[in-house]
Amino acid sequence: MNELVEKNNSFSRNLNESNNLVITRDYGFDCASFFSMHKTPFTLTPPKNHIFEHENYLHAKNTLLFGISSGEKLLKITGEVGAGKTLLINDTLSSIDHQHYPIRILNPKISPKDLLCQIIDEFGRPYPADATIEQLMRVLRFTLHEHYTRTDANILVWIDDAHNLSNNTLLIIDKISSWSTPNRALLQFIISGSIELDQRLEHPLLSSMKNNIRFSDILINIKKHELSDYVSSCIHSEDELDKPQFIPRALKQLYKYSNGNPSAINKLAYKSLLLAYGKGLRTVTHHYVNAAFREQYDAQNHVHQYLQNKVKTKSQQSSGKLYTKKHWLHASVAWLSINAVLAYAYFGGYL
Numbered sequence: 001m002n003e004l005v006e007k008n009n010s011f012s013r014n015l016n017e018s019n020n021l022v023i024t025r026d027y028g029f030d031c032a033s034f035f036s037m038h039k040t041p042f043t044l045t046p047p048k049n050h051i052f053e054h055e056n057y058l059h060a061k062n063t064l065l066f067g068i069s070s071g072e073k074l075l076k077i078t079g080e081v082g083a084g085k086t087l088l089i090n091d092t093l094s095s096i097d098h099q100h101y102p103i104r105i106l107n108p109k110i111s112p113k114d115l116l117c118q119i120i121d122e123f124g125r126p127y128p129a130d131a132t133i134e135q136l137m138r139v140l141r142f143t144l145h146e147h148y149t150r151t152d153a154n155i156l157v158w159i160d161d162a163h164n165l166s167n168n169t170l171l172i173i174d175k176i177s178s179w180s181t182p183n184r185a186l187l188q189f190i191i192s193g194s195i196e197l198d199q200r201l202e203h204p205l206l207s208s209m210k211n212n213i214r215f216s217d218i219l220i221n222i223k224k225h226e227l228s229d230y231v232s233s234c235i236h237s238e239d240e241l242d243k244p245q246f247i248p249r250a251l252k253q254l255y256k257y258s259n260g261n262p263s264a265i266n267k268l269a270y271k272s273l274l275l276a277y278g279k280g281l282r283t284v285t286h287h288y289v290n291a292a293f294r295e296q297y298d299a300q301n302h303v304h305q306y307l308q309n310k311v312k313t314k315s316q317q318s319s320g321k322l323y324t325k326k327h328w329l330h331a332s333v334a335w336l337s338i339n340a341v342l343a344y345a346y347f348g349g350y351l
Contacts (some may be wrong), residue, residue: 077192078195079220082264140176141176157188221259
């Protein structure tokens, strides 16, 4: 609570300085209660029944659902950071029936061997600690065939942030996703990541994997005309009279600063809401959105400046050390040269 109060005071000081507004609200009062909300609004993981399914979100979700139900072995979702890829796939996996068993790989730096081990571990199958990749692949293949003799539940492996996977791990995924029986693929994979993943798949080594991905989609940001509905979907107020309202100009500024990116919208909208709460108002104007953006922009600049100064300091220290070494070397060479000349002159009878 103390951290929230401090943040609120920080936002309010920013607004007060830039717009000459007087803060009259007591920050000890709970923000959610003030707006008659059960939960904190603008969270990155909203409840399933409050997910805003904009046009592109629905298209990407249907692509995944159709690909999964069709037994496709490789599916891909890409999009910029904060577009909602993780939310989309979690939502999709919670929508599929019990005929699919999802395995989530949370380590995007996972090695080929560790990937195989983690999938095998899901079945409780033992394997030697020093097993090679080839041995693990044989264990996994046998385990999958055994699994399908007992049940029809398809194994669905999801790897998030797949743009961070090594080429070797991506090659293993491509190889084991090709395993199949006459009726089904033994494993289905969903790989998701930033746009960099599409660029990675252009590598000649990964051409086979690229060709094997028949179902893919790019999750784009929320469109301008969808922003008002998105903001409303994030605010769950019990009393319509207490529900905060973002005026059209505030929404215009919100879209301008966020470019429709859900993560950026959530951060700015929540900060703007806190500023309105600090004033004791339930109407969020463009002034609050502008102040929230300045607060975030200044914070980012401070971090950027700090990192720049740190790099600069290290560079100066390195340069100083290098200068000292060079200075010492030059002085030593000069001293030796002078002594050599004096010795030559002395023994040659010139002195």
